[in-house]
Each structure stands twice: as structure tokens, then as C-alpha cells.
Amino acid sequence: MPSSKNYKRDxxxxxxxxxxxxxxxxxxxxxxxxxxxxxxxxxxEGKVRKGDGKDVAHKNGNPSDxxxxxxxxxxxxxxxxxxxxxxxGKKNPRD
Numbered sequence: 001m002p003s004s005k006n007y008k009r010d011x012x013x014x015x016x017x018x019x020x021x022x023x024x025x026x027x028x029x030x031x032x033x034x035x036x037x038x039x040x041x042x043x044x045e046g047k048v049r050k051g052d053g054k055d056v057a058h059k060n061g062n063p064s065d066x067x068x069x070x071x072x073x074x075x076x077x078x079x080x081x082x083x084x085x086x087x088x089g090k091k092n093p094r095d
Contacts, residue, residue: 038056038063041066042073055075055080
């Protein structure tokens with residue numbers, strides 16, 4: 001909501017800021033921006049590389065929490081599967 005009656009948004013500046021954050025451009029979507037920022041952090045640290053079959057996982061399960069201590073490299077198969085119960089059924093990890 002605008003702060004004053006004659007307020008006008010500076011769309012060029014908003015776009016520049018979003019692009020700097022990695023939220024727009026080169027096929028990136030806003031909903032994927034947080035995930036991509038997390039991956040770039042671990043790539044800079046040398047923990048993951050493109051095409052290495054690893055995902056960036058969040059230790060506390062909150063994908064919006066991209067603090068350095070909350071990120072880890074994990075095998076793609078481990079990160080994308082559900083935990084299994086003894087009866088071989090799927091159990092939602094958030095239950």
C-alpha cells in the first residue's frame with residue numbers, strides 16, 4: 001500500500017534489486033529464487049557442483065531459512081524421498 005496519495009513505484013529500481021538478488025532473469029522464477037540462492041551459497045563453499053547429483057537440503061526443514069548453518073549438501077535420492085515405516089508405507093516427514 002502506498003505511503004502517500006501521489007506515491008509512484010520505481011519499477012526500474014525494483015527490477016534492478018530483484019535481479020541483483022537472483023530473483024529474476026535467466027529463467028529464474030521468484031518462487032525458486034530462495035532455493036537458487038541457497039544452492040549458490042554452497043557452490044561458493046565448494047560443497048556442491050553442477051551435475052554432481054546432490055541437492056541443497058535445509059537442516060530444520062524450513063526452505064526460507066537460508067542461513068549458512070541451516071544448509072547442507074545431500075544426495076538427491078535422500079532429499080526427495082519420504083521416510084519409510086516398518087510396514088513399508090510412506091510417512092510424511094512433517095507429521
